């Protein structure tokens with residue numbers, strides 16, 4: 001049994017929901033999983049975990065700056081343990097952009113950091129127009145209009161492929177076992 005830390009960066013809670021699903025999968029496989037937000041992560045004793053996983057959503061083209069800060073401050077630590085990163089964004093709803101190698105945000109992110117996670121994933125996120133403030137709603141509707149997505153302001157749609165999340169949970173459960181701990185590039 002491994003003790004696994006899942007750190008999430010979320011604005012509207014969807015990345016946390018994905019982490020909760022990963023937690024369920026890994027706990028069912030007998031691991032001990034702890035969830036913490038990237039804001040609370042500096043207070044967590046990273047040394048007490050066997051594996052570390054970081055998940056972050058995209059907002060206006062970027063992961064939150066706290067994600068970069070966490071990586072910068074803890075890179076040496078991360079590199080000493082089996083580790084993984086995943087990104088959540090709605091561009092990943094497009095089949096040609098839903099893999100780590102083909103998702104532009106994840107690829108850009110990997111060029112910006114020097115940490116090379118051992119495992120990577122990208123998940124399509126959620127659109128919840130009624131939840132957004134006026135300007136965010138208008139901006140996302142505009143982006144959706146340009147990219148041929150839903151623009152009805154009442155739309156709530158979860159693009160996440162939960163089977164893909166479950167598969168990632170299974171991969172994380174094996175992270176660091178013989179032959180599975182190589183930088184994913």
Ligand SMILES: Cc1cc2nc3c(=O)[nH]c(=O)nc-3n(C[C@H](O)[C@H](O)[C@H](O)COP(=O)(O)O)c2cc1C
Nearest residue numbers: 010011012013014015057060061089090091125126
């Ligand atoms: C204000 C706002 C800006 C967003 N910007 C982008 C973006 O630039 N590219 C993208 O693919 N998705 C974008 N999204 C979609 C989010 O990544 C998606 O809703 C995700 O599920 C949010 O996860 P979270 O609830 O964990 O923050 C945006 C969403 C909002 C509300």
